[in-house]
Amino acid sequence: MHTGAIDPPGIVWQRVSPKYVTVRLVEWALGNVVAVLLLSLPLVFVLLGWWIWPPLWLAVAVPAGMLVVAVWRLVLIPRQVRAIGYAERDDDLLIRTGIFFQRTMAVPYGRMQYVDIGVGPVERGLGLCTLKLHTASPGTNARIPGLPAAEGARLREQLAARGEARLAGL
């Protein structure tokens, strides 16, 4: 269980489903594999002799660099997913994300305007959902991805009930 220096002490974090790694892997594949393939096209053209520019070393270096970055991201995914956590406190919901760039956010129940649950195609296959909280501030970017569907529904009801009890104006 990962907790960083900026997490409030004594919090028991709820972790998201490990199956969320799969969702991230699919997203990763869609983004990075396509990017690497596209960047490899000049290399193919140069090897086939169709293009004279760029030189061979550049044609190799660019997709290779992209590949390294992509693999690096791939290796990070399981740790990033493990780093996502949330905790229901008495008056606010805590959400933490990130390993290198850590973020810990507190959203008071009374400030929530509405709660979204979104399910993508991959998530649906795995029985997961993404919960999103909205306050009056556009800066509140509070989402908890990779929740099991039942937990997501429970959390939504819980948040709605608590928000009702503590609702404040703007």
Add this chain to the structure above:
Amino acid sequence: MTADGRIPGPGGPANAPLPAASPPPAAGQLAPDGEWLRVHPASPFVRGWLALVAIGFFFGRDIFERSLQGRPVFEEGLAGRAPFLLAGGGTVLLLTVLGFVLTWYFTKYQVSGGYVRVNTGFLFRQQRQARLDRVQAIDIVQPLLARIFGLAELRFEVADAGESAVRLAYLKIDEARQLRATILARAAGVDLGPEGAGEAAPEAPELPVLAVPPSRLVGSLLLSEQSFFVALGAVVSVVLSAVTDNQGFYLYLIPAALGLAASYWNLFNKGYNFTAAISPDGIRLRYGLLDTQAQTLPPGRIQALKITQPPLWRPFGWYRMQVNVAGYGLAENAGEGTSRTTLLPVGKLEDVMGMLALVLPDPGTDQPAAVFGAGLTGLDSEGGFVTTPRRARLLAPLGWRRNGFTATGTALLIRSGRWWRELVVVPHQRTQSMALHQGPLARRFGVADLVLHTTAGPVTPRLAQADSHEALALFDAQSARARLARKRQTTEQWLRQVAPAGIEPQPGAVEPAPGAVEPAPAAAEPGPVVQPAESPAHDQQEGRQHG
């Protein structure tokens, strides 16, 4: 914005007035409660004058040029078809005018029972209603042409951050003022009583607080950041021209100068004759040279506030104040957004302190001058500020002694910027949510950033490079303070708030209006009271809709 499907026919008031005892129209031009009113008949023309002028210009220029050149106004081939052309043009004009008239006829508004309702459109009808006590701001705007005709536009803002909830364009200026007073009085929860329900609410008295002299405005514009880059650009162009013997660089100056002149003119036009006043309804801001605007910000509607000082203003001790107001959002159209969110375009220290006293009637500290003064100009720990630790000075070589925060009983103060000085004030009860951020570099130095989320606007409160433990402590403490402050603030109707923390900045400075500041009697009074006691559940529902 609910539409209940009932569309009033063009004939008259379809939505019944308040059921019980709507008295006959009182003296004066204010209509009784619930009557549907129309905007001024001339308003579509005032709004559509640009189209009319464009049509006129299009045809007129050709004729003018031809007559100047001594050619016949119509060429021979054209002369035969002139009647058809004239008929076509006339039809277009007639249709335009008819459209204007229909738009005017089907635009109706009503203020009753705690709501303002507006119906617009004749093909695609729209009914809109907004709760009066959700008002975030009311503006009266007078573009030049409307001003010539003595008309004004009234804008009613709710926490949508998009377009204005209600725009009534145009009313007679007196009517607009009267309507504003009525809306504000009802939004505040002033109880006019059964017999007074149809009467005009008295306009709340005002006390002028400050005015910005034009000379200072001009000075501030000349010494703004923009001017700095203008001067830099001009010098670079001239030097390049001289060095390269290429006169072409001078040419760049012409469009740049035109654009800048327009920009400066816009700022001058918007900022001219800026005055601020306080009334029980809130803060009144007035400004404008050709187009004038009067904003009313009811108490407690300011979500966050920023005081900045560019380096060139420092010798003169000038400051600029900007605010986040939920209804204004970020609207960047034609510089309007920036002027509406400006609380003080340029002011001296005492002006700033005066405005702070209006926005934050209770500073939450014994020595407001010392604390806020340290926030504006101070360094290190004076005024109780906690700054970036010395070990992290490499991350902010200039600003580390300045980056800091302090919390008073009512607000959090975040200051930053050694050259571009900045102080952000966020009232505790206005914090929406918060986040701590820490990147790898910041972790090496043991610092973290704290971001407070407020509504959209020019102010984005961010405490940079605070010690990790301090930031964490503040994160917890601020949650607790915001929670307490939220509990204390109970209702949107500011005159009904139990706590006296409210509307008078300096005790005794404002003479309360006779009918306007009496705390309402028991809210459960029967009859057509303006704002009946609302059930908490109803309030909550609204809360989720409008914020």
